[in-house]
Amino acid sequence: MSDLPERIEAAIGTVLPRDGFKALHEPRFAGNEWAYVKECIDTGWVSSAGKFVDRFEQELASYTGAAHAIAVANGTAALHVALQLAGVKADDEVLLPALTFAATATSVAYCGATPHFVDSAEATLGVDPVALRRHLEKTADANGGSCINRTTGRAIRAVVPMHTFGHPVELDGLLAVAADFGLVVVEDAAESLGSLYRDRHTGTFGRLGTLSFNGNKTITTGGGGAILTNDPDLAKRAKHLTTTAKVPHRWEYFHDQIGYNYRLPNLNAALGCAQLEQLPAFIDSKRRLYDRYARAFAGFRGASVFSEPEHARSNYWLQTLLLDEGESAERDAVLARTNDAGYMTRPAWTLLSRLPMYTACPSAPLPIAESLARRIINVPSSSGLA
């Protein structure tokens, strides 16, 4: 029997005190959360209108460097509308990693489009531009700005890189492939608020990018998300689409297209404003925690701590152990042992290409994603831990 589970538990024990259950990622409310939320309740502005939504959007734009940020109900809603604004239509295909959270694919399905899965890179845990180019050269025809899947005959409209656990994908390569094949880039930056690639914020490289402020993210609004874009017309359309497509008028209710009730309530935006003020401190804490894990696993036999890729400065949203390939059979034993010990750990998501609703979807070969799914273990990562 392998001693890997025991040794991993012991190594984590040198990083985290054994003084009670350690969640995978819990929020931290140490700033103006009370003050801002109470102001909402005291003034009665909790819902669709209110100053915190505007302020949160302005501060998100300022922090990320995007020209525009549109606050929405959650990261899934952000992706759904971003894809629609990217021109994704029924019967299109959209390229996305198999190794990602369900929302990256469901948002494609909401558009009536089909996910087309691609492989990930060992160095970034995200879409591998080299494998993507090889796959498209084999399976797609790009001409006149459109990309057609030779097998299915469908248009491949967009590619959605997801910055896994906060680590930016290799964007130089990805943007080049997208340009060469006429693909719109929509960045799923749900996990990478605060993560930079070549000193520029993730989510601002694609035509649109999306953020999430779910309860398990680096900052939270309870539930929330945002769309980032530098295009003023797309920003205007994003706001319109996410607020029921109602045309402004003193009293008339007139909607000019099928819109969505995807707005972020002011109450949740108030929480977001307070959280955003603390984001630099949260990221410092998370990077310190990475350092501690890295030291604890230096020279460790059978597993290593995943480090930010080249040209990237990561938010280290979720700290990640990578089991050696030869140890992947021990994954579930490690998960059981660490969870039993009060260290909440989890594997990567089941590859989306293996979920019943997507098994018939087109897919590139996924050797690296399959290996990563066998080997990834996320360990407690809350910003309060270091």
Place this chain on the structure above:
Amino acid sequence: MSDLPERIEAAIGTVLPRDGFKALHEPRFAGNEWAYVKECIDTGWVSSAGKFVDRFEQELASYTGAAHAIAVANGTAALHVALQLAGVKADDEVLLPALTFAATATSVAYCGATPHFVDSAEATLGVDPVALRRHLEKTADANGGSCINRTTGRAIRAVVPMHTFGHPVELDGLLAVAADFGLVVVEDAAESLGSLYRDRHTGTFGRLGTLSFNGNKTITTGGGGAILTNDPDLAKRAKHLTTTAKVPHRWEYFHDQIGYNYRLPNLNAALGCAQLEQLPAFIDSKRRLYDRYARAFAGFRGASVFSEPEHARSNYWLQTLLLDEGESAERDAVLARTNDAGYMTRPAWTLLSRLPMYTACPSAPLPIAESLARRIINVPSSSGLA
């Protein structure tokens, strides 16, 4: 020039003091809002998990008498999932009033189905069962439990009555038509929390019902909604679908169908629990306000105050003036005059059948809905006003 605008302003002035702007409907936070929301922030439970979501669902079920209530992000999300659970599929048709808020139709469109508009009744402002039966007898074939539109050839799967401004539709008649034509009833009770029909809560007569807790509703969660049903299997599927269809497991991420991120955050549910405690008092206040408007407009020439229908006890969410047909040309002058005077008023929604994305949809003749849309004026209705 008509003196109607001036006289209506004066009559409203006998109900509401001229001491500042009167919103159409603003929330009232006079109870445990701050205590419960503070508890969320202090404990860190603001997001997907937390006791207030469970409590809010239990208390909604208890209050409405539904066996199950599932809290979701908003009323639109509730309708979308309720329709899906009612069996509405792509290329189906769904009957709904032309006189309703956009969400009643967009939720049908999200299912890939087509809205099929029907007329309203003067006595309820909602779907008229007599006109509905006449329309279906002319245009549809019902046999073997299915209803087919003879013109389009599509299945008419469901009917979605909406309880306008809190006034229940004539449910006895509506349920009879639905039974005779094999239609599933999904009640859009977004506006009628607290409204009863024959002493039973609206939203519990159909196979599923939906509520909204938007900022302008009788109680608010910032943004929120709920699905009501007496069917334990539908309730279980509603919870599953609205929480990304993730199959429970200690650590695996496995989703067995395309689900939605429609959960209500715990922070918003906390607000809802506090609001629900005050709902009986809010409704008492709103019914007192109705009495005041009714007295102010008793014997009024050119307009009347709308009163709850037979067999109904309404929440009087929005107080409603009905201009006489001969005065409908004055509607916009009345709206301008009252809004200028600081009394926020609004007309009914533009009939959905007139919105550009629905003009090609099937429709019954809409004489009453068209008349109502010309004549309805909602006047300030907040529960704090009486």
